[in-house]
Amino acid sequence: MYNTILLEKRPGYAVVTLNRPREMNALCWEMRAELYAVLNELEDDAAVKALIITGGDYVFSAGMDIKEMAALADAEIADYFQSILRYLGKIYTYEKPVIAAVGGIALGGGFNIAAVCDLIVASESAIFGHPELRFGLNPLFSPLRNLVGMAKAKEISMLGEPIGAREALRIGLVNKVATPERFMEEAVAMAESLAARSSRVIAAVKKISAMAEKLDTPSSLEMEIEVMVHLFSSPERKMRMTEFMTREFLAKMKKG
Numbered sequence: 001m002y003n004t005i006l007l008e009k010r011p012g013y014a015v016v017t018l019n020r021p022r023e024m025n026a027l028c029w030e031m032r033a034e035l036y037a038v039l040n041e042l043e044d045d046a047a048v049k050a051l052i053i054t055g056g057d058y059v060f061s062a063g064m065d066i067k068e069m070a071a072l073a074d075a076e077i078a079d080y081f082q083s084i085l086r087y088l089g090k091i092y093t094y095e096k097p098v099i100a101a102v103g104g105i106a107l108g109g110g111f112n113i114a115a116v117c118d119l120i121v122a123s124e125s126a127i128f129g130h131p132e133l134r135f136g137l138n139p140l141f142s143p144l145r146n147l148v149g150m151a152k153a154k155e156i157s158m159l160g161e162p163i164g165a166r167e168a169l170r171i172g173l174v175n176k177v178a179t180p181e182r183f184m185e186e187a188v189a190m191a192e193s194l195a196a197r198s199s200r201v202i203a204a205v206k207k208i209s210a211m212a213e214k215l216d217t218p219s220s221l222e223m224e225i226e227v228m229v230h231l232f233s234s235p236e237r238k239m240r241m242t243e244f245m246t247r248e249f250l251a252k253m254k255k256g
Contacts, residue, residue, distance in 0.1 A: 007041075
């Protein structure tokens with residue numbers, strides 16, 4: 001179905017792989033359109049409860065396709081950047097959890113994709129960076145600020161210096177770092193764990209995380225309690241609590 005990405009559906013989750021290896025997964029028009037299309041497809045699939053986006057073992061994405069950008073006519077510029085907003089906004093507001101599994105470089109537009117995901121697992125060989133300033137463009141600042149804070153986001157955006165995986169973990173840019181042989185295993189373990197959770201609760205947590213930073217503390221707490229009331233009254237909550245208590249009881253019986 002797709003020319004520039006690969007889609008693999010597994011029990012409970014899906015893996016989307018950026019697949020322009022000769023172009024280092026540069027984000028061309030077709031790839032951006034296909035990424036948006038596959039997000040829509042998976043959003044409507046109830047069997048897919050979590051999503052991994054990766055570029056494979058050696059590169060995540062080198063960023064936007066520079067040759068394509070250089071050839072843009074003035075009349076095409078607005079549509080070009082709207083196409084970027086379309087898929088980044090889709091990832092950022094996705095109801096299902098999205099994990100970026102980053103092997104190798106994630107630069108510019110590739111860095112932006114990782115930054116709008118919910119969780120980031122990086123290979124020890126991963127390198128993040130925003131070289132856009134060299135081309136007269138600004139990096140996307142807001143997603144980065146949400147991850148690492150204002151001061152560090154300014155440093156990364158203004159200086160454009162590369163960030164290794166361990167430094168990315170230290171500053172809170174990524175959630176976990178693993179060896180090149182195991183980083184996908186870690187991402188899969190996360191996806192499987194998320195797929196086993198209540199989809200309604202995961203969606204609620206995502207909504208809370210997006211809204212909490214915009215509210216003062218009392219308003220945020222009030223909003224979260226309202227969500228708890230809504231979730232607590234659901235049949236699914238009763239079923240899951242019963243299952244949990246049954247497992248606990250059986251575990252004690254085995255020990256006793």
